[in-house]
Amino acid sequence: MPELPEVETTARLIEPGLLGRTIRGVQVEWLRSLGGMSRPKFERAVVGAKVSRVWRRAKYVVIDLQRRGKPAGVLLVHLRMTGRLVVTGRGVDAPDYNRVSLELDRGNLHFLDVRKFGRFTFHPEASPALEHLGPEPLSDATTPEFLYGALGARKRAIKPLLLDQTFLAGLGNIYVDESLFGARIHPQELASRVSKAKALKLHAEIQRVLREAIVREGSSFDAFYRTPEGQPGSYQHLFRAYGRTGKPCERCQRPIRRIVVGQRGTHFCPRCQVLSKASR
DNA sequence: CTATGGCCCTGGTTGC
DNA sequence: TGCAACCAGGGCCATA
Numbered sequence: 001m002p003e004l005p006e007v008e009t010t011a012r013l014i015e016p017g018l019l020g021r022t023i024r025g026v027q028v029e030w031l032r033s034l035g036g037m038s039r040p041k042f043e044r045a046v047v048g049a050k051v052s053r054v055w056r057r058a059k060y061v062v063i064d065l066q067r068r069g070k071p072a073g074v075l076l077v078h079l080r081m082t083g084r085l086v087v088t089g090r091g092v093d094a095p096d097y098n099r100v101s102l103e104l105d106r107g108n109l110h111f112l113d114v115r116k117f118g119r120f121t122f123h124p125e126a127s128p129a130l131e132h133l134g135p136e137p138l139s140d141a142t143t144p145e146f147l148y149g150a151l152g153a154r155k156r157a158i159k160p161l162l163l164d165q166t167f168l169a170g171l172g173n174i175y176v177d178e179s180l181f182g183a184r185i186h187p188q189e190l191a192s193r194v195s196k197a198k199a200l201k202l203h204a205e206i207q208r209v210l211r212e213a214i215v216r217e218g219s220s221f222d223a224f225y226r227t228p229e230g231q232p233g234s235y236q237h238l239f240r241a242y243g244r245t246g247k248p249c250e251r252c253q254r255p256i257r258r259i260v261v262g263q264r265g266t267h268f269c270p271r272c273q274v275l276s277k278a279s280r
Numbered sequence: 281c282t283a284t285g286g287c288c289c290t291g292g293t294t295g296c
Numbered sequence: 297t298g299c300a301a302c303c304a305g306g307g308c309c310a311t312a
Contacts, residue, residue, distance in 0.1 A: 001305065032288085059306085080306055082290085115289045117306070156282060165307080172306070263285080264305075 002079040003059060004137070004170030005213035009233065010085050011061045015054035017087035017107060018063065022050045027094070027101035033111065034100070035121040045073060045122045046102065058133045058169035061085060062126060074126040076119070077111065083118030086110045133169040137206050142168075148199035151191040157279075158194060159187035160262035171206070174219060174242045177267045179206045181241035186275040187259075187266045193278050212238065241267040 002010070023046050028039050037045075049065035049072050056062065063075040077085060086095060089107050100111040100120045111120045123129045135142045147168075154161055161167055162176045171179070180187055182205035185198055194202070213219060218233030236243075240250055245258040249269040257270050 003306095078307085081304080113289095114291070115305090117289065119307095154281090160283090163306085262283085 001081050001172055001174070002083065002218070003172035003175050004056075004210055005175070005216075005235065006218035006233065007059050007061055007079060007170075008056050008214050009217045010079070011054050011056040014061075014085050014087050014109070018051045018054050018104070018109060020051065021104040021106060023047055023065075023102050024105055025103040027098075027103065029094075029101075030099040030113070030116055032116065033113065033118065033120045035119045037122060042122055045124075046075070049073070057126075057130050058136070058165055059172070060130070062130075064126070073122055073124045074129075076121050076123060076126075076129055078119045078121075080113075080115070080117035080119070082114040084112045086112060133165055134167045135169065137168055137170055138210055142203075144200040144203040147203045148194075148196050151194050151199050154191040156191060157188045157261060158185060158191045159264070159266060161191050163262070163264070168206075170210070173264050173266075174239075175206070175209055175213065177242040178209045178240060180273065181268060182209065184272050186273040186279070187261050187268055188275055188279060190276075190279045193276055241269065243267065 025047060026043050028034060028042065031039065034042050046065065049067055051063055052066045053064040054061065055064075059078060061077040061079075063077070065072045065074060077083070087107055087109055088095070092108070094101055094108075094110055095112055097112045097114050098110050099113045099116065099118075102109040111118070150167070151158070151161075154167075159176055159180065162171050162179070163173070177187070179202060183198055183202040185194060185202060213233070213235040216233055216235040216238070219236040219239070220233045241256055244256040244267060246255050248254065249256055249272060252269065252271045254269055254271040256267055259266050259268075
């Protein structure tokens with residue numbers, strides 16, 4: 001499922017095909033992808049606008065629009081489980097599972113989404129739509145000390161907390177499992193019970209895991225995620241916990257276990273990631 | 281503030 | 297071999 005590295009990769013790879021392009025028309029094949037906006041309203045909002053920037057915030061691809069050189073709203077794309085963004089040349093048929101297309105003055109942008117969970121929405125302003133999100137894990141402002149302090153203020157299991165986009169924005173199931181494995185923290189450990197040393201280690205692991213995944217253009221599995229160029233990412237070859245149920249932990253050889261935490265499949269090493277008594 | 285459960289979806293997997 | 301039941305899972309919402 002696309003998380004920060006996959007979304008970052010997507011934004012980077014589609015930007016060249018979008019920058020400076022003018023939107024000539026739209027094609028909406030699954031209305032709910034627009035997140036509640038009517039087809040005509042969406043069309044009025046974007047047709048005639050020009051793309052001035054493509055970037056990422058949390059797990060959103062943000063497409064800035066302009067009219068006559070002035071800001072004219074943004075498109076926020078959330079890939080959720082199976083969403084993809086693909087730029088194709090003019091005259092090329094829409095790929096399978098196309099939900100929304102933008103016809104550009106040169107080529108097309110397609111939003112594909114097998115399971116239809118994703119969203120392709122227009123907003124007059126970016127800030128209100130994004131302000132509920134927590135800090136970026138790779139931002140300089142998100143220091144190890146900050147993470148330690150934030151964890152200390154929360155009395156809940158660390159894994160659901162790290163998945164909470166208002167706490168920290170961009171992590172999903174995979175990279176949380178990988179980060180906790182790296183920091184040797186049990187996914188059900190109470191956030192406030194995580195030692196300072198482990199909190200600092202967690203910060204380092206989150207950044208390392210995300211940066212390495214971005215370099216490898218994300219992770220591909222289940223035949224779902226592909227980069228916009230159709231290539232699979234390769235970070236899945238570096239998974240140490242996620243999806244490795246029953247396989248030996250690379251540190252201690254104990255089999256990786258799979259449990260359910262907060263309704264999410266969770267992978268960890270029962271020997272390296274020990275739950276403190278205080279966390280039950 | 282935190283926890284739980286339902287909902288949205290469909291391709292792939294499992295079970296018979 | 298065929299087919300139905302079941303499952304995954306991010307974000308959001310209602311409920312406790």
